[in-house]
Amino acid sequence: MNETRAITIFVRAAALGSLRRAAVDQGISPQAASHAVMQLEKELGVRLFHRTTRRLSLTEEGQRLFDSVKPALAVLASALDEVRRSKAEVGGPLRISAPRSLGVQVLWPYIEAFQQLYPEVQIDAMFDDRFTDLVTDRADVGFRAGPPPSAGSIARRLLPIQLIVCASKDYIARHGAPQTIDELAQHRCTGYRRANTGKLAQWQFRVGEETVYRDVPAVLCVNDTEAEAHAVLAGLGIGQLGSFDATPHIRSGKLVPLLTQHVAEYGAAYIYYGHRTEQPLRVRTFIDFMIERVADNRNFFLDPAELQVVQPRKRGRGARVRG
Secondary structure, X not given: OOHHHHHHHHHHHHHHOOHHHHHHHHOOOHHHXXXXXXXXXXXXXXXXXXXXXXXXXXXXXXHHHHHHHHHHHHHHHHHHHHHHHHOOOOOEEEEEEEOHHHHHHHHHHHHHHHHHHOOOEEEXXXXXXXXXXXXXXXXXXXXXXXXXXXXXXXXXXXXXXXEEEEEEHHHHXXXXXXXXXXHHHHOOEEEEEOOOOOOEOOEEEEXXXXXXXXXXXXXXXXXXXXXXXXXXXXXXOEEEEEHHHHHHHHHHOOEEEEOHHHOXXXXXXXXXXXXXXXOOHHHHHHHHHHHHHHOOOHHHOOOHHHXXXXXXXXXXXXXXXXX
């Protein structure tokens, strides 16, 4: 027996004074309502109603049960209504998980815009470069940079992540530019230490149809992509930066892309989430908002034409730096 269902029918019958009216109220047959109350009486071992052909009234035990459970059912009904309203109102808590590099460089302006548009949503954003998942982070929506999220969630590809070797004009003026991958060993280079493994990331290059990996010695190593971009901007070395870090500075002329024929892609940026039918409206609205603004947004990667640039030559050979 579903005791909660039976108690609900009992309370409605007591309040309305009729099992038939309680059945209509609950959307069930009179026979089902009568059977539920009889089963409840059998389970409790007491009679709850005095029944006549024309009248239904509570016994003393029935009145005590009615007085005890009616407030609790009202609280339960209120809680259920609040959950139902969450699917119709853009308001309430929203927990977001993303890598710091992606969250700060790409997502944050749009998160701010969403907050301004929907001020009733309380956003809790967690930026961490370790690989995690929705369950671990207790998040409603997650973002991932690199390989796609594991099975168990819905993932939507947002952006390609290009790995672009670049340097400042100042660095090139002082040290020249590498013409081949092997020549990187003769230059000062920066490095990125992965947060999830603590290991120095290998540089990746596209050679023909393949992706090759190289261990490039670093004169400066950091575990933050934004800090590495600042080091390259400062002329401290050549770096291989993610496209969302490098693209704005390349387009502004602050950085020069190098070895563009070997630009590789490090997977992509993804948004991922649970099944949409089970989500509150605030979560579905945020997902649609971010996809509309971020998916294939050319502010965060270079198109093929931009990669077909004249490469600066080695220092001392009449090089002309693009600017």
